[in-house]
Amino acid sequence: MNFAYSPRVEALRMQLRAFMDDHIVPRIGLWHQEVGQGHFPVPFMADLKALARSEGLWNLFLPSLQADEPGTGLSNLEYAPLAEIMGRVHWASEVFNCNAPDTGNMELLHLFATPEQRERWLKPLLEGEIRSAFAMTEPDVPSSDATNIQTLIRRDGDEYVINGRKWFITNASHPDCRLLIVMGKTDPQADTHHQQSMILVPFDTPGVELVRNIPVMNHIAPEGHSELVLRNVRVPLGNLLGREGEGFMMAQARLGPGRIHHCMRSIGMAELALELMIERCQERKAFGRYLQQYSNIADRIAESRIEIEQARLLVLKTAWMIDEVGAKAARKEIAMIKALVPRMHTRVVDRAMQAYGAMGLTPDTPLADMWTGGRALRFADGPDEVHLRSIARMEIKASEANRGATAAYLTPPGRK
Numbered sequence: 001m002n003f004a005y006s007p008r009v010e011a012l013r014m015q016l017r018a019f020m021d022d023h024i025v026p027r028i029g030l031w032h033q034e035v036g037q038g039h040f041p042v043p044f045m046a047d048l049k050a051l052a053r054s055e056g057l058w059n060l061f062l063p064s065l066q067a068d069e070p071g072t073g074l075s076n077l078e079y080a081p082l083a084e085i086m087g088r089v090h091w092a093s094e095v096f097n098c099n100a101p102d103t104g105n106m107e108l109l110h111l112f113a114t115p116e117q118r119e120r121w122l123k124p125l126l127e128g129e130i131r132s133a134f135a136m137t138e139p140d141v142p143s144s145d146a147t148n149i150q151t152l153i154r155r156d157g158d159e160y161v162i163n164g165r166k167w168f169i170t171n172a173s174h175p176d177c178r179l180l181i182v183m184g185k186t187d188p189q190a191d192t193h194h195q196q197s198m199i200l201v202p203f204d205t206p207g208v209e210l211v212r213n214i215p216v217m218n219h220i221a222p223e224g225h226s227e228l229v230l231r232n233v234r235v236p237l238g239n240l241l242g243r244e245g246e247g248f249m250m251a252q253a254r255l256g257p258g259r260i261h262h263c264m265r266s267i268g269m270a271e272l273a274l275e276l277m278i279e280r281c282q283e284r285k286a287f288g289r290y291l292q293q294y295s296n297i298a299d300r301i302a303e304s305r306i307e308i309e310q311a312r313l314l315v316l317k318t319a320w321m322i323d324e325v326g327a328k329a330a331r332k333e334i335a336m337i338k339a340l341v342p343r344m345h346t347r348v349v350d351r352a353m354q355a356y357g358a359m360g361l362t363p364d365t366p367l368a369d370m371w372t373g374g375r376a377l378r379f380a381d382g383p384d385e386v387h388l389r390s391i392a393r394m395e396i397k398a399s400e401a402n403r404g405a406t407a408a409y410l411t412p413p414g415r416k
Contacts, residue, residue: 003316009078016057016085016096023048024092031091032363040222041176048095049128057096059126061103061261063323064110069126071097076257076319080264084312087268089366090373097126101134101170104258105181108198108250112242117200121179132179133171135201135228136251138164144382146251147192151184151230153199160186160199160240162207162233168380173213173224178203182230183251186244196247200239207233217372255381256327259334263315263341266377267308269370270348274304276365277352284355291355300351307344314340332394335387343384345374 005013027044034042052058059071061079074082086092093099102125109122124130141148151164164184171177179200186197201208211227213220242250278301281291291297315337321330349371353360360367378384 001317001320003077003313003320005081006078009074009081012057012060012072012074012078013081013085015055016082019052019055019057020085020088020092023051024089024095028089028366035222041174045094049097052096053128058128059097059106061098061257062106062110071126075323076260077316077323080260080316080319083261083264084268084271087265088272090269090369093265097128098261100258100261102132103261104254105132105134105179107257108181108241108254111253112198112246112250114238116238117241121200124178130178131171131174131176131223132181133169133174133177133203133226134183134254135166135169135172135180135230136183137166137168139167139227140165144386146183146196146248149183149185149196151182152188153182153184153186153197155186155237156234158237159234160237162199162201162230162235164230165228166230167214167227168225169228170221170225171223172203172210172226172228173222180208180228181241183247186247190245193248194245196251197244198241198247198250199235200241201230201233201235205233205235207231216376219369219372253327256322256330256334259338259381260315260319260322262377262381263311263337266341266345266374267312267315269373270304270308270311270345273349273352273367273370274301274308276367277301277304277348277355280352280355297355300355304348304351307348311337311341311344332391335390335394338381339384339387339391342374342377345377346371349374 030044031042034040053070056072059065059069060074060082062071062073063075065071065073083093083098086096086098106122106125109118109125113122121132125132136146136149137143138149138151141150143149151162151166154161162182162184164182166182169180172180180203182199182201183196184199185195187195189195207230209229209231211229213224213226216225278292281297281301284291292301314333318330318333318337321333327334349367353367353371356365356367359365362368
């Protein structure tokens with residue numbers, strides 16, 4: 001396994017970092033000002049997107065990007081360090097048309113859409129003309145197990161009729177959101193993993209109701225983590241994505257690369273938090289000494305560096321495995337990074353907040369927002385407990401072939 005950045009990726013990293021420094025970081029304050037005044041999308045977003053595309057920093061995440069489609073198709077391993085750089089500013093990914101959940105939705109459409117579906121939905125998404133949402137999670141069931149989903153997709157003549165309630169649907173409050181990819185059950189009597197299907201629902205379809213944009217830790221994201229109700233929503237049979245009963249399989253295909261993206265953006269935030277903490281500790285004095293001169297503060301800096309490096313290496317290994325052997329074979333590593341990275345993220349950001357004191361709780365630094373994002377990520381794509389359980393089950397199953405082999409290492413009383 002070789003995780004060294006290729007010359008191509010190194011050049012893209014330098015180009016992307018320069019773009020961030022020149023065009024995005026100077027606009028952080030303006031972004032907050034515009035959003036605070038109710039202007040979303042922010043007025044300068046279209047210009048930034050056009051500039052990014054003109055510089056070749058566009059649709060970087062899609063390994064199967066075709067020659068006639070806009071963008072630069074990179075492998076998961078190649079894209080990972082770029083996602084880390086974008087993660088330093090939470091709204092930066094949209095500038096490069098690399099923002100979730102559009103990335104995952106474009107991957108689904110790329111893999112499973114019909115020619116008509118590609119023309120209507122994938123093309124404008126690749127062009128950055130519209131936004132989309134992925135509607136899976138529901139409030140009344142533990143949706144970390146997709147087999148629990150209750151939304152019903154019932155065939156009626158030449159239409160499907162959809163009824164259900166969804167929440168924490170990212171992007172659903174974005175003014176440019178035009179498409180919902182809805183996951184529901186087309187056959188509740190089928191075997192557990194073939195009951196679900198995915199269907200394309202134009203956002204303006206009668207019966208689609210945006211109930212609220214749910215605050216997360218009392219923070220409201222302008223694009224939304226929203227609650228939706230689908231009441232007798234009718235769409236043509238041609239809106240089915242893939243075949244009936246393939247929804248669970250498609251969800252698994254979507255989540256593998258998506259977790260790489262989430263985790264690398266999270267590492268980018270942790271890296272920025274560490275940089276902010278180090279600067280603060282070099283300029284702030286308490287009781288006559290710089291903070292860096294206190295051993296407990298120095299330990300926090302060192303521990304943060306160790307944890308970030310460990311997390312990054314595991315995510316890069318996972319990205320490499322997805323590229324080489326596929327997401328199914330890498331499912332343990334995917335679960336491992338999902339359980340590991342958000343907790344590392346919140347620990348590092350929390351240490352930085354402590355170094356800043358009361359200022360770390362205010363909008364004067366990005367730390368409070370970054371902590372909130374990391375804490376929320378411990379639920380996104382499934383809570384920690386689900387992933388830890390999966391890892392343990394895979395470890396136990398892998399041990400069965402050699403059960404008892406470790407007995408030779410034991411020395412019971414009386415044994416010589």
